[in-house]
Amino acid sequence: MxxxxxxxxxxxxxxxxxxxxxxxxxxxxxxxxxxxxxxxxxxxxxxxxxxxxxxxxxxxxxxxxxxxxxxxxxxxxxxxxxxxxxxxxxxxxxxxPRFAASDAEMQEAMSLCSRAQARNDDPRFTSTACERSEQLIEQSAQQAGFNAVWDSSCADADAAKD
CATH class of the missing domain: 3.10.450 (Nuclear Transport Factor 2; Chain: A,)
Structure with missing residues (x-):
């Protein structure tokens, strides 16, 4: 046995x-x-x-x-x-995701969207400007979500085995 x-x-x-x-x-x-x-x-x-x-x-x-x-x-x-x-x-x-939109780029995109809406620009231009702003906001949220999971669960991987 x-x-x-x-x-x-x-x-x-x-x-x-x-x-x-x-x-x-x-x-x-x-x-x-x-x-x-x-x-x-x-x-x-x-x-x-x-x-x-x-x-x-x-x-x-x-x-x-x-x-x-x-x-x-x-x-x-x-x-x-x-x-x-x-x-x-x-x-x-x-x-x-490594989205690298800077704060300045996000501010510029949001400002461009706001100005286009305020001036009643061509709807196609306004739509394009505002879509870019929304994309950057969404990407920023995805990056923040990934970073939150990484920071809370994975950040000390440097101490783990390679």
Whole structure:
């Protein structure tokens, strides 16, 4: 009986934890696979700062897998590390949107929209100006949402394994 327990232990220990469902290694492996499927050059993918975060909500536990990925773009150059979050619950993932609209750009777009509306400009121009303003506001909200999740759950990934 003891020999059988020892054999099971050795088999589990040598097969690799990334193959055992529910382990951090298995979740990270699955996350890598999901992300590389969406990359232009999947073979060039490099991951760093991987971290699995368990979130408990009443009687269920969900997992977030955080990290950074870098891969080659269509020009064959590495694009730079981009933060990502993979949610185990939804089997979905979010890549840092990195919207770079400055405050000045947002103010200019909103001002242009307001001026066009006040002057009763051509409706096509007003519509275009106001759509751009709305896009920047929406992008800013998406970035803020991503940053909030990252900051609350993933920010200390620097201390996690690479």
């Amino acid at each position: 003891e020999l059988r327990k020892l054999m099971v232990f050795v088999a589990v220990a040598t097969c690799g934890c990334d193959r055992i469902p529910g382990t951090d290694a298995a979740l990270e492996r699955r996350s890598r696979a999901m992300l590389t499927d969406a990359l232009f050059d999947a073979d060039s993918a490099k991951f760093q700062k991987m971290k699995t975060v368990s979130l408990k909500d009443k009687d269920r536990t969900s997992h977030l897998i955080c990290g950074e990925v870098n891969a080659k773009n269509k020009l064959g150059a590495y694009a730079g590390f981009t933060r990502f979050i993979v949610s185990q619950n939804e089997a979905g993932w979010m890549v840092d």
